[in-house]
Amino acid sequence: MTIEEVQLEIIDEFSFYDDWMDKYGYLIELGNDPESLNPDEKKEKYLIDGCQSRVWLIPEYKDGLISFRGESDAIIVKGLVALLLRVLSNRSPSEIIDADLHFIDDLGLKQNLSPTRSNGLVSMIKQMRLYAVAYKELEEAGTKN
């Protein structure tokens, strides 16, 4: 699926919930997913610090695709992280760089991404793009040689 298709799928899933509490309930469910980082993976170098909550993001670049794993200490943020990973993980650097992320806005969760919320998510998206830019440069350097 393309980034756009995954976003539409998520929007569709959330359309079942019209109440805020239910939307958050669903995010908590996503956040409770046991697929988390091992404590020893939560290293300083993967940490994206927000003043409200913290996010860890680990990239891996293989066969032209970047996969991310991530976690947060706040469970709702972890749910949001899971959604972002679903959209942006296992993508080529160019896909990530060019992605038009609109689903968070469409879900009405935009204020969670306002820089003032400082929960680490805004920085996380920025960091994902930075990794993509870096890997793309690597890729291009590789093809030149």
Add this chain to the structure above:
Amino acid sequence: MALDILKIRKDFPILDQKVYGKPLIYFDSAASAQKVLSVLKKEEQLVLEYYGNIHRGAHYMADKATAEFEAVRDSVKNFINARFREEIIFTKGATEGMNLVAFSFGESFINEGDEIILTEMEHHANIVPWQMMAMRRKAVIKVIPFSDDGRLEVEKLDSLITSKTKIIAVAHISNTLGMVNPVKEIIAKAHSHGIKVLVDGAQSVKHFKIDVQDMDADFYSFSSHKMYGPNGVGVLYGKRELLDKMVPYQGGGEMISVVKFEKTTYNSLPYKFEAGTPDITGVIAFGEAVRYLNEMDTDAMISYENSLTCYCMDELKKIKGVIIYGTWKDHSSVISFNIKGIHHYDLAMILDKGGVALRSGRLCADPVMDHYGVSGMLRVSFDVYNTFAEVDSFIVLLKKAIKMLGGAKINE
């Protein structure tokens, strides 16, 4: 006399609204209180009818604005019972007042090796300016600790004071723990050693009837926005004989007497510390907030806020896994807490969607977070316009949020 809370709420029209479809419950007045209607009306009137720059114009509007601006100085002087009107310096907030004293007192009185005493529960605004000054003047900072129940360990002050101690800076009320610190006792002790004291009054100016002469504070700094007035305005009270001896904080218009390239002489107090055009509209409108508080039955207000706080505290204590920070008896209308095993930000997000405005995070007090080894806290704070029914709704919602987040998991 009992207060008519519903009538008071009418003076704060912003409170009567829904957010995310839920009635707003504003429990964040310790961060910023809502503005009373008369403040907004005054701003509008000034801007529409007679706005002009103060102290310099020779025209009708400038004169009228100047007279009102200076009248606010008098009402603030009376409000905190200062001795002289020139002891009232308008700033942009409590933070600026602290910076002003740290700079000007530091430049004038602090030398290499001198000592400053702060407390472990200070807001960053009463830590960082002193660190900056200490760096410049090669001074040393010492800290009065607090115990786990939030009580400031004033008995440690004796062992911290030396012949090098020049100033103590202490919050009257902590913005995280809600503790009321014994500033009068601290000041008396300090003065017996010839040490000056700055009191950070940001949280206390509205919560008590402040009498700076009785307290005998050398400096007392506070913000208008925590007392129903405009943001961007604050007051630094300082004893005249001290302010007179201190170098100016900023240079510019208004603060000078004669400017020559060879040598400039400074204006007298309070103008020496009021460089540039101040927030004229803000200060004049702030006068209305002071008037509102003057007309309020202060004792009734404080006792109402305290009973709301006690009620909420009792209800919170019934919740399994709740941890309240600051349980010592001298408490004001602020409660900071966590629920064991649940991240504060998760709770804050759900409560927000339920219409509750509260504070979460590090509360501008990293040392307090470090004391308890937590990454953040939730904080509710109450004002006279809050109701018991709001506390009830908040507790119901909090319990619902805890349930959604998997209950209090006691396994940290």
